[in-house]
Amino acid sequence: MSEAAQTLEGWYALHDFRMIDWSAWKRASEADREAALDELHSFLSVWTGVEERKEGSTAFYSIVGQKADFVFMHLRETLEELNELETAFNKTRLAEYTIPVYSYVSIVELSNYMAQPGTDPMQNPEVAARLKPALPKSKHICFYPMNKRREGSDNWYMLSMDERKTMMRSHGMIGRSYAGRVKQIITGSVGFDDWEWGVTLFSDDALTFKKLVYEMRFDEVSARYGDFGTFYVGNLLDGEKFRTMLSV
Numbered sequence: 001m002s003e004a005a006q007t008l009e010g011w012y013a014l015h016d017f018r019m020i021d022w023s024a025w026k027r028a029s030e031a032d033r034e035a036a037l038d039e040l041h042s043f044l045s046v047w048t049g050v051e052e053r054k055e056g057s058t059a060f061y062s063i064v065g066q067k068a069d070f071v072f073m074h075l076r077e078t079l080e081e082l083n084e085l086e087t088a089f090n091k092t093r094l095a096e097y098t099i100p101v102y103s104y105v106s107i108v109e110l111s112n113y114m115a116q117p118g119t120d121p122m123q124n125p126e127v128a129a130r131l132k133p134a135l136p137k138s139k140h141i142c143f144y145p146m147n148k149r150r151e152g153s154d155n156w157y158m159l160s161m162d163e164r165k166t167m168m169r170s171h172g173m174i175g176r177s178y179a180g181r182v183k184q185i186i187t188g189s190v191g192f193d194d195w196e197w198g199v200t201l202f203s204d205d206a207l208t209f210k211k212l213v214y215e216m217r218f219d220e221v222s223a224r225y226g227d228f229g230t231f232y233v234g235n236l237l238d239g240e241k242f243r244t245m246l247s248v
């Protein structure tokens with residue numbers, strides 16, 4: 001049996017993708033639409049408070065294309081909190097005009113492939129900050145789920161720790177060359193959702209997602225062992241931008 005990688009976990013994550021029911025929204029009265037948007041505003045300020053108290057973080061982005069219209073990415077201390085959050089939103093007026101189209105449950109994860117032997121990573125403030133991150137307010141988001149392949153001679157889970165470490169080092173080097181341009185949040189979802197990881201990228205330049213993901217495709221760990229799900233890409237929202245987006 002190969003040695004399992006050790007993982008460190010931080011906040012639980014829920015990516016909640018919604019579509020707008022435009023016909024219902026247009027049929028609603030002006031007063032109902034206003035009430036729905038006001039209620040969303042109060043949710044957004046509650047979530048800002050959570051972030052200020054460092055008890056979690058929420059990202060709010062539109063999604064381009066027909067897969068969804070917007071996404072909330074919530075990070076919280078427990079799975080119960082995520083559940084409460086989701087249910088509270090489902091009870092809002094705005095939720096009556098949305099259709100849930102996709103969700104992803106995972107937890108912020110760091111693995112020990114790059115760890116310095118003999119050190120306690122939890123004593124490293126950088127590690128602690130990466131496990132419980134304030135999500136960036138970058139202009140763009142990109143999300144997709146992925147697996148490491150387990151097929152015939154291309155089985156990631158049968159490789160030795162050393163082989164995996166070598167490949168992850170090369171992966172990390174490519175990633176690092178995008179430092180300052182892309183922020184990645186890797187969330188583990190084995191046992192939680194249909195894929196093994198969620199990849200969430202943030203950048204002020206959407207084209208950087210394409211460049212980074214393409215460059216990684218040529219790197220062995222992605223070229224040989226990466227299997228990918230559906231990609232979602234979009235633009236930063238806030239209460240005001242959402243109001244504009246929904247104005248009819």
Ligand code: VOV
Binds near residue numbers: 171172179182186226
């Ligand atoms: C800014 C880009 C960037 C950077 C710097 C970066 C670095 C690193 C490091 C140093 C490490 C290992 C230690 C840790 O931190 O866990 C990882 C780990 C991981 N990555 Fe990564 N990654 C990036 C970006 C990045 C992307 C774009 C993808 C998607 C791959 C693609 O082809 O589309 C990805 C995937 C992953 C995964 C699934 C893991 C966990 C693998 C496992 O088997 O456990 N990642 N990653």
